[in-house]
Amino acid sequence: MITITGKTIAEKIFSAHSGTDARAGDIVIADVDFVMGQDGTSPLAIRALENMGVDSVFDPSKVAVVMDHSSPSPIEGVSALHTMMREFGKKTGVTVYDIGEGVCHQIIPERGHVVPGDLMVGCDSHTCTYGAVNVFSTGVGSTDGAAAMAAGKLWFKVPDTMKVTYTGALNPGVFSKDLILYLAGKIGVDGATYMALEFHGPVIDALSVEARMTISNMAIEVGAKSGLMVADEKTIEWFKGRGEKTPDPQSPDADAVYADSIEIDASQIGPQIAKPHAVDNVSPIEEVEGTPIAQGVLGTCTNGRLEDFAIAAQILEGRKVHPDVRFIVAPSSRQVYLDAIEAGYIQTLTRAGAAVVTPGCGPCVGTHNGVPSDGENVISTANRNFKGRMGNSNAFIYLGSPATVAASVIEAKITDPRKYFE
Amino acid sequence: MEFQAKAFKYGDDINTDYIISGKHKFKSADMEAMAVHAMEDLDSEYYNKVKPNGGFLVAGKNFGMGSSREQAPLVLIHSNTKAIIAKSFARIFFRNAINTGLPVIECDTDLIDDGDELFVDLESGVVRDLTKDIEIPFPPLPPVMAQLLADGGLVEHFKKHGGFSI
Ligand code: SF4
Numbered sequence: 001m002i003t004i005t006g007k008t009i010a011e012k013i014f015s016a017h018s019g020t021d022a023r024a025g026d027i028v029i030a031d032v033d034f035v036m037g038q039d040g041t042s043p044l045a046i047r048a049l050e051n052m053g054v055d056s057v058f059d060p061s062k063v064a065v066v067m068d069h070s071s072p073s074p075i076e077g078v079s080a081l082h083t084m085m086r087e088f089g090k091k092t093g094v095t096v097y098d099i100g101e102g103v104c105h106q107i108i109p110e111r112g113h114v115v116p117g118d119l120m121v122g123c124d125s126h127t128c129t130y131g132a133v134n135v136f137s138t139g140v141g142s143t144d145g146a147a148a149m150a151a152g153k154l155w156f157k158v159p160d161t162m163k164v165t166y167t168g169a170l171n172p173g174v175f176s177k178d179l180i181l182y183l184a185g186k187i188g189v190d191g192a193t194y195m196a197l198e199f200h201g202p203v204i205d206a207l208s209v210e211a212r213m214t215i216s217n218m219a220i221e222v223g224a225k226s227g228l229m230v231a232d233e234k235t236i237e238w239f240k241g242r243g244e245k246t247p248d249p250q251s252p253d254a255d256a257v258y259a260d261s262i263e264i265d266a267s268q269i270g271p272q273i274a275k276p277h278a279v280d281n282v283s284p285i286e287e288v289e290g291t292p293i294a295q296g297v298l299g300t301c302t303n304g305r306l307e308d309f310a311i312a313a314q315i316l317e318g319r320k321v322h323p324d325v326r327f328i329v330a331p332s333s334r335q336v337y338l339d340a341i342e343a344g345y346i347q348t349l350t351r352a353g354a355a356v357v358t359p360g361c362g363p364c365v366g367t368h369n370g371v372p373s374d375g376e377n378v379i380s381t382a383n384r385n386f387k388g389r390m391g392n393s394n395a396f397i398y399l400g401s402p403a404t405v406a407a408s409v410i411e412a413k414i415t416d417p418r419k420y421f422e
Numbered sequence: 423m424e425f426q427a428k429a430f431k432y433g434d435d436i437n438t439d440y441i442i443s444g445k446h447k448f449k450s451a452d453m454e455a456m457a458v459h460a461m462e463d464l465d466s467e468y469y470n471k472v473k474p475n476g477g478f479l480v481a482g483k484n485f486g487m488g489s490s491r492e493q494a495p496l497v498l499i500h501s502n503t504k505a506i507i508a509k510s511f512a513r514i515f516f517r518n519a520i521n522t523g524l525p526v527i528e529c530d531t532d533l534i535d536d537g538d539e540l541f542v543d544l545e546s547g548v549v550r551d552l553t554k555d556i557e558i559p560f561p562p563l564p565p566v567m568a569q570l571l572a573d574g575g576l577v578e579h580f581k582k583h584g585g586f587s588i
Pocket of ligand 1: 068069103104105124126300301302360361362364365382383
């Protein structure tokens with residue numbers, strides 16, 4: 001007798017998009033609901049399309065290119081690439097998000113380009129972010145992106161899934177960033193290679209949609225293809241007013257088969273820090289408290305959302321950034337920027353001494369907006385601390401939550417933020 | 423496909439920022455010019471060592487972790503790297519390598535040392551270390567990937583078949 005078992009979220013989304021009974025390990029050709037590229041990757045995708053002899057995309061309303069990584073352009077070379085993207089938009093009719101619109105991973109869900117149950121690819125590794133809203137979204141290279149733009153489909157290997165359940169509850173001063181850093185420390189940078197992650201449990205349920213995105217954003221940091229969550233009422237509510245598309249949420253079956261399962265008691269976790277130069281080089285903050293820092297960064301596709309600004313503003317209200325620290329703040333989108341102004345967060349942070357830069361990637365990837373100097377330590381809310389990541393291979397990057405960054409810029413050293421939440 | 427060249431060996435978890443730093447990747451779309459920066463944060467001489475006679479980049483586990491930048495396999499191709507031989511690969515890099523036509527070989531690399539002369543036969547699935555006189559077998563690629571590589575990458579595949587033909 002053949003036993004038919006249930007399916008994971010990934011298997012359900014791939015089944016629905018390939019018209020097959022997709023199971024982990026199968027290779028399928030699946031329809032994609034959206035394709036995205038940013039300014040570091042779109043130019044190569046545009047060139048790949050030219051080389052393929054293709055001069056239109058499968059559906060211009062399902063393709064966007066975003067200028068976020070080096071934006072506004074710091075040098076001529078980038079200006080030329082931006083021009084190439086604008087011309088591509090004019091020629092094909094795809095949506096172009098020009099400078100100042102924000103980071104691709106904020107814009108795509110914010111504008112309702114994807115909805116729960118969708119399958120999408122983006123030419124950027126952190127495309128896994130929208131797993132938080134039940135989208136199987138994954139990063140691909142420019143040539144894959146070009147093929148998807150041309151054909152509206154792509155080949156995929158349906159991944160195995162690792163189930164991560166967070167039990168208990170978050171302690172005050174501890175945030176979703178700490179949960180994902182803890183996981184990275186536990187399973188390592190290749191702990192989920194080739195797999196999808198599914199995040200479950202009461203801690204995830206209690207998080208806001210924004211805080212969930214921080215977790216899914218970093219799925220790639222443990223090698224995962226996607227970081228999926230179920231769509232609950234909060235998710236559906238979040239999509240209201242964000243476009244025309246109807247969500248088709250996919251939940252795992254009770255008898256879905258997981259390649260691995262981990263349970264983490266969130267009540268036992270304090271603020272976490274990833275130390276240079278690897279995202280899995282994680283310690284509890286107690287072990288690195290007091291490490292001097294010269295620069296703090298609040299922003300990026302990991303932690304540049306309104307809630308992150310609220311947390312930082314709460315800590316910095318009536319306080320000052322230490323004179324020995326540069327504090328760089330980058331809202332993740334124009335909308336976040338406007339909302340943060342409306343709420344007074346930008347004023348609070350600016351008064352405290354922050355330098356607010358254009359919505360976008362900010363100094364995250366070392367192209368502009370705050371390259372650290374030799375020997376300097378940086379504390380950042382970003383997702384990567386590789387050597388040279390911020391443009392100087394002689395600098396040292398520590399990763400933490402927005403609360404940890406805000407607490408640290410006040411004292412010019414890595415500081416436990418829990419004292420502000422007592 | 424068969425190749426013979428020297429091995430240039432590095433460690434585990436070589437990330438895409440080491441292969442080509444973000445600070446260079448955004449400067450231009452000219453891969454020939456960017457190739458001189460390949461691997462430079464790990465080994466500033468990589469390009470000069472590999473370019474004249476070609477070479478194999480040999481590594482440990484999780485090669486190519488990090489970003490989706492296709493510049494990573496492209497600068498390696500343009501630096502005259504014939505194939506990457508590693509214990510395991512990060513998913514996006516692996517796909518990008520196949521799509522751009524850079525052979526990736528998954529096998530045990532512990533026995534290979536920096537500077538060894540290697541002969542690689544992709545079809546029969548064997549790395550021959552001529553310096554040590556040993557053979558290391560590797561599993562063949564899944565058929566979809568083998569076909570893309572045989573066609574010379576995804577662009578060539580599209581040109582040849584007018585779309586996906588797998
Ligand atoms: S903010 Fe950083 S990690 Fe996110 S897309 Fe931009 S460069 Fe990549």
